[in-house]
Amino acid sequence: MSCTNLLNESIRMNLNGDLFIDVMNLLGNSWNVTKEDLVTYSPCIQQAAMDVAELRRTGKGPDGSSVLFPHLPYLLKENVLISEEEKKDLLSLGEKAKSYDAVISIGIGGSYLGNQVLFDLFCGPYWNQLTKDERNGYPQFYFAGQNVDPVSLTELSSCISREAKRLKDRRMRVLFLVISKSGTTIEPVTAVRGLKKLLADVCDIHLMAITDKEKGRIRPLAEERHFPCFTVPDGIGGRFSIFSQVGLVFASLAGIDIESFLKGAQMVEETCRSEEINENPALLLAALKYIATKEYGITSEVIMPYGDKLRSFGWWYAQLLGESLGKKYDMQGNVVYNGRIPVASVGTTDMHSLTQEHQQGKKNKLVQFISVEHLPVDLSVLCDEKDVSGLVPMSRMLDAARRANEEALANEGRMSCHISIKELTPFHVGALMYFFFFTIAYEGAMENVNAFDQPGVEDYKKILHEDLRKYIVRNQKEEN
Helix, strand or coil, rough: CCCCCCCCCCCEEEEEECCEEECCCCCCCCCCHHHHHHHHHHHHHHHHHHHHHHHHHCCCCCCCCCCCCHHHHHHCCCCCCCCCHHHHHHHHHHHHHHCCCCCEEEECCCHHHHHHHHHHHHCCCCHHCCCCCCCCCEEEEEEECCCCCCHHHHHHHHHHHHHHHHCCCCCCEEEEEEEECCCCCCHHHHHHHHHHHHHHCCECCCCEEEEECCCCCCHHHHHCCCCCEECCCCCHHHHHHHHHHHHHHHHHHHHCCCCHHHHHHHHHHHHCCCCCCHHHHHHHHHHHHHHHHHCCCCCEEEEEEEEEHHHHHHHHHHHHHHEEEEEEECCCCCECCCCCCCEEECHHHHHHHHHHHHHHHHCCEEEEEEEEEEECCCCCEEEEECEEEEEHHHHHHHHHHHHHHHHHHHCCEEEEEEEEEEEEHHHHHHHHHHHHHHCCCCEEEEEEEEHHHCCCCHHHHHHHHHHHHHHHHHHHHHHC
C-alpha cells in the first residue's frame, strides 16, 4: 500500500495498485475537513483504531457479542466459519449447478442485495437470454423473496412456466435457493410458498437452503426432507454476509470465482491493519466522514457508482451504511440519533435527475463516487464538441462525466470522495466490498455506536406480524 503525505492537498491512497481512494475533495480545502480537524479528533480516531484492532483479535463487538467478519477472507483456509464437510460441498457446487435449468435465489436484505451485485456484475441483465451453452452450462437466475409484491411473484412464475413449456422432452429442473437465518422472515417464506403453489405442476422443484446452524425453522426441515443446507455463520450479520456461505453458495452456482473474490477481501484485510491514519485508507476515510458529520452538517451520503452494472452496488452499500450507523442510542444508552441518510444513485443516469439537488440543494450531503479504471469492453463513437468532431471511447466519456461532476461539486464547496478499482473482476469487487466493511467498523467506533446490530428493524416486524395475525383470526371467525 502507498499513499501521499497528508500535508499535500491531493490525497490519493492505493492498495497494491488494485484499489484507489482519493479524498482530495474531503480534506484540506477551506470548505471541508481540515488537517487541524484531524489533529483535534486524533484521540477519538486512535481509540477507534485500537477498538477495531481488538475486535479483530477477540472476535467481540462493542457490546461483547460475536463479530467475526475479519475471518471471512480466510473462510476456505480456516474452519472458524465453515466445517470441512460444508467447505467440500461448497467447492463442488459449480458442476452440480449445471444440472439445473434455473435457480431462484430467495432472500431479502443481506440475503439478497450482495448476491444481486454479484449477478449484475458477472452475469448481467441478458444472462437468461443466452443459451445454456453460451452460459457454459450454468442455469438461468432469478430473484424472489425481496418483497411481498404479488404482481412480481406472479410474473416471475409466468416467465418460468413459459420456459418450462419450451422443454418438450422433460420437465424443467428449478432450484429454490432459500436464504434465511430464521426461516420466519415473511418475504422469503411467502415467496417459497407462492412459487411452489404456482410452479409445482410445471416444474420439478428442488430445494437448497442457507440458514442458521441450530435455530430457526429450516434446518429441521432440511434434515427431514434431505435437501442440502449450508450455514449462516454465527457472528456474521446479514449486511456482512456476502463473503460467507450466503454469497459464496450463490456465486458458485453462477460459476463466479469465489477464491478470487475472497483473495480480494484478504488483500484489504492485510493492508488496512495499521492504526496510523496515513497508512490505513479505511481508517482515514472513516475519520473524514465522521468529522464531516460532526462538524460540517453532513446528514446524507450519496453512493454514486459509474456504470449500469454497478447500480445494485449502491443498494448494497445503502443497507451497510444505514443499518450499521443509523442508531438511536450510543454504547452508554444515551439518545444520539446517529447516522447519515444513504442515497443510492448511478452515474451518468442520475446526473440528469439528482445532480441539480446535489449541486445547489442544501449543503448537507457527501457524494461518494465509485468507478472502474479499465472496463472489460469499450466502444468508440463519434463525438461532436463545438467546432470539432472525432471518435471518443465511451469509457473516456464515462470517466470525464464523473470528473466533471466532482469538479462542479467542488466549485460549489460540496464534499465528495472517489474510490476506484483497477478492473471489474471478482478479486477487485471483493476488495471494494470488504474495504467498506472496515470504513463502517472504524466509523461506528468513532461514533460510539454498535455498528453490528439492527434493533430498530424489529419494531416494524412486531407490528406487521400482529396485523397479519388479527387478519387471519378475523377471517377464520367470519368463515365459521
